[in-house]
Amino acid sequence: MMAVEPTNPHSTTEDLTNGEKMIVSALSGGVLIPDSFVNKRQHLKALREDYAELKDNHRWTFTRTGDGTFVVQHVGSERFLEPLRKAENSPVYENIRYQGPILLETGPLAGARNEWEIRRRGPHYQIALRDSRYVVGLTHPDHSDSWVTLLDPWWSADRLWIIQDAPD
Numbered sequence: 001m002m003a004v005e006p007t008n009p010h011s012t013t014e015d016l017t018n019g020e021k022m023i024v025s026a027l028s029g030g031v032l033i034p035d036s037f038v039n040k041r042q043h044l045k046a047l048r049e050d051y052a053e054l055k056d057n058h059r060w061t062f063t064r065t066g067d068g069t070f071v072v073q074h075v076g077s078e079r080f081l082e083p084l085r086k087a088e089n090s091p092v093y094e095n096i097r098y099q100g101p102i103l104l105e106t107g108p109l110a111g112a113r114n115e116w117e118i119r120r121r122g123p124h125y126q127i128a129l130r131d132s133r134y135v136v137g138l139t140h141p142d143h144s145d146s147w148v149t150l151l152d153p154w155w156s157a158d159r160l161w162i163i164q165d166a167p168d
Contacts, residue, residue: 016062016118020075020166022051023060026124027141027157032148033057034104039077041088044102044148046138051167059166062118069115069130071108079104080114081136083129083150096132099139100150124160128153135159 023032030046033054051058059075072081082105084095091111095101107114116136119126127136129150137151137159151159 016070016163017064020059020061021163022058022166023127024162024164025138025141025146025158026160026162028138028146030138030146031058032060032161034074034077039079041079041106042104044081044104045145046148047145062163065115069117071114072116072127074104077104080107080112081116082107082112082114085112096129096134096150098134098150098152100134102136102148102150118163121155121160123162125163126153126155126159127161136161 024030025046028046028048030048031051031054032044032046034057035042035045057076061073061075062070063073064070073079082103083093084101084103085105086092086094088106091109091113093113096113113129115130117128117130119128128134133153134150135153136148138146139149140146141158153159
């Protein structure tokens with residue numbers, strides 16, 4: 001397994017919109033990827049694996065919205081990071097709760113909950129769902145592949161991420 005180190009530890013949230021990024025758990029070193037490499041609605045996980053083995057499924061883009069939040073999009077599937085919707089083509093949510101699932105969803109849909117606040121602390125980031133109390137974190141941080149869910153916003157390593165330029 002290849003070690004993952006930040007390529008620019010002094011970057012700001014402004015740097016997030018420049019090119020494709022890789023999102024890595026600060027605790028486990030797991031890379032944020034879809035559960036499978038098929039373009040479909042699916043859960044996300046943090047997998048400890050060499051990024052070269054991930055078939056480009058480790059690539060994300062960040063687009064800044066007008067109010068300073070970001071829309072996070074998976075490059076390969078062109079789907080968006082969101083809480084679980086009731087139906088894939090409807091921006092209706094019933095499961096925005098502690099340990100609520102985070103999926104790749106189609107979009108962009110008007111009214112979708114796909115905007116995230118990116119909070120910086122040192123070389124790490126918290127990814128917080130806009131207008132909620134929850135952040136993206138690991139359900140089972142001691143596993144080599146942990147599901148990614150909504151968690152309370154503590155500044156603990158299982159809820160912190162390294163966001164860096166995606167390696168080629």
